[in-house]
Amino acid sequence: MEHNSIARPIRCKAAVCKAAGEPLEMEEVEVAPPRAHEVRVKIVCTSLCHTDITFWRMKDGPSMFPCILGHEAVGVVESVGEQVQEVAVGDTVVPVFLAQCGECADCLSPRSNLCSALPYRPGMPRDGTTRFSLAASGEPVHNFLSVSSFAEYTVVDVAHVVRLGGDALPPEQACLLGCGVPCIAGVGAAWKVAAVEPDSTVAVFGLGAVGLAVAQGSKMRGATRIIGVDVNPDKFEIGKKLGVTEFVNPNDIGEQTVSEVIKEMTGGAGADYCFECIGSVSVMAEAFKSSRIGWGKTVVLGVDGSAAPISIPSFDIMRGRSVVGSYFGGIKPKDDIPVLANKCLHKELELDEFITHRMGFDDINRAFDLLAQVQCLRCIIWMDGAEQKAGA
Numbered sequence: 001m002e003h004n005s006i007a008r009p010i011r012c013k014a015a016v017c018k019a020a021g022e023p024l025e026m027e028e029v030e031v032a033p034p035r036a037h038e039v040r041v042k043i044v045c046t047s048l049c050h051t052d053i054t055f056w057r058m059k060d061g062p063s064m065f066p067c068i069l070g071h072e073a074v075g076v077v078e079s080v081g082e083q084v085q086e087v088a089v090g091d092t093v094v095p096v097f098l099a100q101c102g103e104c105a106d107c108l109s110p111r112s113n114l115c116s117a118l119p120y121r122p123g124m125p126r127d128g129t130t131r132f133s134l135a136a137s138g139e140p141v142h143n144f145l146s147v148s149s150f151a152e153y154t155v156v157d158v159a160h161v162v163r164l165g166g167d168a169l170p171p172e173q174a175c176l177l178g179c180g181v182p183c184i185a186g187v188g189a190a191w192k193v194a195a196v197e198p199d200s201t202v203a204v205f206g207l208g209a210v211g212l213a214v215a216q217g218s219k220m221r222g223a224t225r226i227i228g229v230d231v232n233p234d235k236f237e238i239g240k241k242l243g244v245t246e247f248v249n250p251n252d253i254g255e256q257t258v259s260e261v262i263k264e265m266t267g268g269a270g271a272d273y274c275f276e277c278i279g280s281v282s283v284m285a286e287a288f289k290s291s292r293i294g295w296g297k298t299v300v301l302g303v304d305g306s307a308a309p310i311s312i313p314s315f316d317i318m319r320g321r322s323v324v325g326s327y328f329g330g331i332k333p334k335d336d337i338p339v340l341a342n343k344c345l346h347k348e349l350e351l352d353e354f355i356t357h358r359m360g361f362d363d364i365n366r367a368f369d370l371l372a373q374v375q376c377l378r379c380i381i382w383m384d385g386a387e388q389k390a391g392a
Helices: 050-059 171-178 180-193 209-220 235-241 256-266 281-289 316-318 333-343 363-372
Strands: 011-016 025-031 037-049 074-081 092-095 132-134 153-157 161-163 202-205 225-229 245-247 274-277 297-302 322-325 355-360 376-380
Touching: 011 363, 025 153, 037 092, 037 171, 050 363, 074 153, 074 171, 092 171, 161 180, 161 316, 161 333, 171 333, 171 355, 171 376, 180 209, 180 274, 180 333, 209 225, 209 235, 209 274, 225 235, 225 256, 235 245, 235 274, 245 256, 256 281, 274 281, 281 297, 355 363
Parallel strands: 202 225, 202 274, 225 245, 274 297, 297 322, 355 376
Antiparallel strands: 011 025, 025 132, 037 074, 037 153, 037 376, 074 092, 092 161
C-alpha cells in the first residue's frame, strides 16, 4: 500500500465554489497526501444532490468559501495514510458523509447510525483542516461534508469510506449509494427505520428521489398498497415503475384534506406507515393525521429549513400513533451499503430509474441548473467526459 511517506501532492482539476449561488469555477487545485487514518481517492463519477444545491445557495451560513462541494461519488483508492488497514490501493470505494468508526457506543449499537466518535465538523473529521488548496496561490479550499467529490481527487477519512468488493457494480449505480438520496434515505427508511411489514398500506408524501425510493423500499418489504402524494401528475408514471399503486394530487381533491382522502381510501383506518419526504412541517402534520390509530407510524425524512416545530395533538400520540425521524435512512454505511450494492447486482433494487441525465465534468454547472429547476432526479457527472453513456 502506498502510504503518505511515499505519496506526493497531486495537482488536478476541481469545480470550486467561490460564492453563494455563483457558477462553479474550474480550477487547478493541489490535493495533499493522506494523513493517518485517511485515504486519497481518484473519483470516477459523482452525482449532484439537493444538499449540494442548499449549501451552494447558502449566503448566511458558516464561512466556507472557497470550497469543493459534492458528496455522492464512487472512486478508486490512489494512496492511503498510516494506520489504514481496511482498504488498499486499487480498491473501489464509495465515500460517505456519515462516519462509522466501528468502535464507539453508537457504532456498536443497532439502535443508532450516528457515530459519536467522529460527529460532523467542518474540515477533516480528526483535525478540522483541509487537504485542498488553489495551485496558483496556495489559498486553502474548504472541503464539504467530509467528501468533496467535485474534484478529480479527494482525501477522505477511512471512517467515511465503504469498500465495494466482489462483483462489479456499474459506477453510476455505486455513485448513488453514497448519500441519503435517493437509495439510502428512502430505501433505508422503509427497510431499517419503519421496518414496513408485508401486506401493509404505505403513504408517501412527495415523490421526488427520496419518496420514490421509499416506494421502492416499501415494495421490497412487501407492502401491498403504496399511495403516492404529489402535486405533479407526471410523478405517477415513474412512481408506478417503483411500486406506487395509487396517486393523490392535493390540487385535485377540492375542499378535502389529504388525510381525509387517505382515510377514505383505507376504509376509515388510515395508512399503517406514512413517510414525509418534502421538508414541510404542515405536510408532516398531515402525514401524521393520515396514519392509522393504534399503530400508525410516521417517518420524517424531509428537513424544514426554518426548524419550525411540528404541531401534533398529544391525545393522538396517546392512542398509539408515533413519529420518528430518519437520518441517512438508519443505515450504517460500512454494514449496509454493501448489502444494498448486492441487491442492485441481483436486480432487487433498481437505481437506473433515478438517473435522468449524464454529462462530463466540464458541464457541471448545467447539472446545477437542471436540478435547481427540478428537471432531473439524478445527473451522473463523469470525471472523464469520454465515459458518458448514451442518452445524456
